[in-house]
Amino acid sequence: MHANSVRLIQLVILVVVVGGWQMGVSAGVIDRFFFPPPFEIGAQIIRWITDTSFYKHVGITLTETVLGYVIGTALGVTAGVWLGLSRTSARILDPFIKGLNAIPRVVLAPIFVLWLGLGLWSKVALAVTLVFFVTFFNAMQGVREVNPVVLANARVLGARKGELLRHVYFPAAASWILSSLRTSVGFAVVGAIIGEYLGSSAGLGYLIAQAEGNFDAVGVFAGIIILAIFVLIIDQILDAAERRLITWRPNTEERPA
C-alpha cells in the first residue's frame, strides 16, 4: 500500500478512537473517573512539559535506564562470552542461571531498596537484573555460533586466544548483542520505572505512582503517554545507532550489481 494512504488510515484510526472517547465522556456514556477525557490528559501533558521541574524527573529516569543498560550489558557480554567459550562452566552453572532468570524481578525491588536505599541505585540494580539475561543469552549464542571456518582461518593465520576473542568472538557476538539492543533497552526502562513506582522520590514512575495515590486518573494516563513517547524516542536513537555500528551486515548497504 502507498505510504501516504497508510499514514492517512493511521490518522483516521487515531481521530476515531480519541474523538469517540472524548464524545463518550461528554455524552456521559464513559465514566470520567476511570477514563478522563483526552483533552484533560493533553492539558496535563502540556502543563508538565512546560514545567522545568518535570525534566528533572525525565532526567532521573533516563539516567537509571542508561546506567542499567550499560552495566547490565557489560556484565551480560562478559559472562555470555565466557560461558559461550567454556562448555564446562556453562554446564555447571546452567541450573543456577536458569533459576535466577526464573525469579520475577518485581519481587527483587524491595530487597534492592533495602540494600541500596530509595535513591537511584536500587532502580539501576533492578534494570541490570532484567538487561543482564537478555544480553547474556545473546552473547553466549553469538559465541557458540561463530562460523567454524572463519575461526579455523583466523587460527591458521596465527591468531592467539586473546586475538581470537577480539577479532572473531566479540564481533561475531556483537551482531547478536546489537540485535537484542531493542529488547534490553526496553527492559532497562521497565526496570527503572517499576523501581520508581514501588518506592522513590523522583522519576516518571514516581509521577505515575503519585497521581495514582491521589486517584488522579488524568495524571496516570498522562504519565503513561509520556512514557510511551519516552520509549519511542529512545527507539529512534537506537535505530540510528544500529545502522552506524554494523556496517558490514548485508542488509545495511546495497550489494553492487
Add this chain to the structure above:
Amino acid sequence: MALSAVKKIDYPQVPSAAAAKPMVALQGVQMAFGDFVAVDDVNLTVADGEFLAIVGPTGCGKSTILNAIAGLLKPAKGSVTIDGAPVKGAGGDIGYLFQQDALLPWKTSIENVELGLMFRGVGKAERHEKAKGWLAKVGLKGFEDRYPHQLSGGQRKRVQMAQALITGPKVILMDEPFSALDIHTRHLMQNELLRLWQEERRAVVMITHDLEEAIALGDRVVVLASGPRSRVIDSFPVDLSRPRDVAEIKLDPQFLELYKNIWASLRGEVEKSYARK
C-alpha cells in the same frame, strides 16, 4: 624446469621431486573422529617448490589430511612435519585457502588481508602497504574498503588468496579452492594462481575433486582410496611443461594420456564409495 624433469615412477610413496628437500612429510598418519577412522597409514612427502594435487572420492578424508597438515586436527597416530619440524597446533608457517568463505565478514578486504601480518606483529603502516600491494596483485585495486558481502564469489576468493599468501608461507594448502566458482572464473583464477606460484615457488598441497584441474595445475597427482580407512593408493608425476595455460593444456595429447591413467585408478575408488552409500 627442474620439477617437471622427474622420471616416471610406479611406486606411490616415493617423493617425485627427490632432488629438492622435503617440505611436508606425513608418516603413518591416522586420523580418527571417535571410533571412526577416516584415514589410516598415510605416507606422503611434498618437496619444496612442488605442487601436489590430491584427488579422491568425496568423504574419503582429503580435508581431514589437509587439516592435519595445518595443525587444526591432531593425528591419532603417526607424525606430520613441516620443514623437518613437527606440527604443533595451528598458526605455523602455512597459508590455507579454504573451500568455503573464510573471510572475517566484519572486516574489509584490506583488513582481512592484513590479518596474518598483524598476528605476527608487523607494524600498521608496513602491513597496510603490503596488503594494498597484494590486493593489487590479485586484481582488486580499489576494492580495499569493501566488506566481503559487497564482493562477488570470485572476488572473495581473490581476497582469500591474498590473505593466505601475504605472509610468504613455506607451505600453501588449498581445499577445493575454486569448486564454487563458474567455469570461466575458475579458469581465470587457476591461471592467476599458477602465475603467482611461478613467481615464488612454494610447496603446495591442493585438494580437488576435479581431475582435469589436478593434472593442469600439479607436478604430481596423488589418488586416495575411498573411506573409511582411506590411504594413498597411487601417485602420478605430471611431466607437462610450464608455464601452463589451464584451458589449452587440456588439449595436449600427454594430458589426455595422463587423464586416462589416473582416471583408471580413481574410478574404482569412486565406484566403491558410491556403492557404500
